[in-house]
Amino acid sequence: MKIFVGLISLISILLVTLAGPLYKFGLIDLATAFAGFKFGVFAGIAALVLLGIQLLFKRDTASIGSALTSAMLAITAIAIPLSMMNSAENVPPIHDISTDLVNPPEFVAIAPLRADAPNPVEYAGVETATQQRAAYPELQTLRYSQSKSELVGATKQAIDNLGWELVNVNADTGIIEATDTTLWFGFKDDIVIRITDNGSKRLVDIRSKSRVGGSDLGKNAARIHKLIEELDDVLGE
Template sequence: MKIIVLLMSLAAFLLVTLPGPLYKSGIVELGTAFAGFKYAVIAGIAALILLIIQMLFKRKTVTFTSAAVAIIFSLVAIIMPLKMMSTANNVPAIHDVSTDMTTPPEFVAIAPLRADAPNPAAYAGIETARKQREAYPELQTLQYSQPKAELVAAVEQAANNLGWQLVNTDSRSGLIEATDATMWFGFKDDVVVRVEDTGEERLVDIRSKSRMGKSDLGKNAERITAFIKELDAVLSQ
């Protein structure tokens, strides 16, 4: 029974950890990858139930090491999908986030790269803006005193520091475009940063949009927040 428990918990662990890399490498489709999460939870619960039965009726076959491994693998398989579900329930179901929701920065060089993406390059609209205001009121246009050229260079440096792939930099218009990929599944999200000179100050707006998926699980807002922090760090050097 110990072997069955270990194999079940291992299967659960693999069902929750492998879908991302397998999808990223093109071995499985997204639907199959997400289905793995559901079966991981089922397998993880089943493994814990079998472990309890083993401890009740075949206590002599239980060792600390085997029980610990089974519990850890099973809990990982159960907690990870549930955590994703919890995140999805606590963030708005949007995939387009911008510090300027009235006239959001537009994708130019990146637009052709999104031609076949489920989510078009155009801004997602009024309802998305409303949900963003409620969830992320802190994301607003940034104001700086540095010259426009210095800000453009700092934006490029911050993007490079964050590991983004720069696609285009138009210093004259103050537009910087880049692509970022999520670590686990490798989902591609696009970012456009706009630097405007009003004469008295420089305004910086950032927009991050997923190429696919109705909800980004908060990733785009998280990315913009990280970028703002990195940009301020670059400018303070």
């Protein structure tokens, strides 16, 4: 029974952890990847139940090492999807975040790269803005005293520091575009930064949008925060 319990727990963790890479490299679609999550949880629960039965009725077939390993694998397989579900419940089901909700920065060079993406390049609209305003009220237009050219250079450096792919830089219009590819699933999320003059100040707006998925689990807001922090570090703010 020890081997059977170990096998089920191993299957559970593989169903969960391999879902991302298999989708990332185009071997399965997103629905299949999420199905792997679901069956991974079921397998993890089954492994824990079987482990409990083994420890109660066939303790002589179990060892401390095998029991702990099986339990750890099964619990991890259950915890990862549940953690993601918990994150989804604690953030609004949106995937388009901007510091300017009235006139969000528009994608230019990235627009054709999103032609086949499930989420269109256009801003998601008033309902999304309302939900963002309630969830992330701190995300607003930034104001800097540096020149536009200085901010363009600093933004390029910040993007490079974060490991994102720089797609477009237009110093004249103050538009910088980049793509961030997530490590596990390989999701591509796009970022556009707009720098405009406003008297003695420069206004900086940032927009981050997922190419796929209804809810971003808070990733786009977190990405904007990371960029702001990195930009301030580069500028010495």
